[in-house]
Amino acid sequence: KLYPPAQGWDGITFIVVFDKKRTREEEVVKIDSDPKTSSSSGSSDKVGDLIILGLNYKATEDDVKQYFKQYGEIKTCEIKKDYSGNSRGFGFVSFVNDESAKRVMSETYHNILGRKCEVRIPKRTEPE
Numbered sequence: 001k002l003y004p005p006a007q008g009w010d011g012i013t014f015i016v017v018f019d020k021k022r023t024r025e026e027e028v029v030k031i032d033s034d035p036k037t038s039s040s041s042g043s044s045d046k047v048g049d050l051i052i053l054g055l056n057y058k059a060t061e062d063d064v065k066q067y068f069k070q071y072g073e074i075k076t077c078e079i080k081k082d083y084s085g086n087s088r089g090f091g092f093v094s095f096v097n098d099e100s101a102k103r104v105m106s107e108t109y110h111n112i113l114g115r116k117c118e119v120r121i122p123k124r125t126e127p128e
Contacts, residue, residue, distance in 0.1 A: 049094045050101055051122040055079065056115040057087045067112050068093050072100025092122070 005012060052064065065077045072095050079091035095101050109116045 049092065049122060050104060050119050052091045052093060052110075052112075052117050052119050053089075054115060054117045055087065055089050055091055056113040057089055059087065059091075059113050059115075061091075063113055064091060064093060067110065068095075068104065071095070071103045072097060093119075 055064070059079065061077050061079050064079065065074055068074055068077070075094045075096050077091070077093045080088045082088055093104075095104075104110070104119050105121075108118075110119055111117070
């Protein structure tokens with residue numbers, strides 16, 4: 001819990017540092033325990049959905065597929081683009097099974113076309 005200082009917030013800067021390793025482990029545990037991503041739940045439309053951050057702006061969907069196929073069979077791959085068709089530097093990949101997603105998540109960073117990319121579970125906007 002964070003309590004306000006006696007002199008107030010004016011002119012005070014707080015820096016919060018999260019342990020990247022611990023955060024990565026929590027995301028992997030979330031994959032293991034989330035009933036939506038469990039293969040036994042019968043709901044295969046959400047299995048393996050991951051967001052790729054920090055993509056090279058010249059990367060194509062084929063480049064991303066080529067990289068991630070080493071982890072398992074890819075169901076879908078999409079790079080988000082702006083209104084003029086240029087890459088926005090992030091995209092999504094989903095796998096046929098969640099074991100492939102777990103293998104991807106076990107690595108902190110991925111080098112795609114010479115750029116260090118981070119892969120995470122996307123934050124859902126719909127209520128659970």
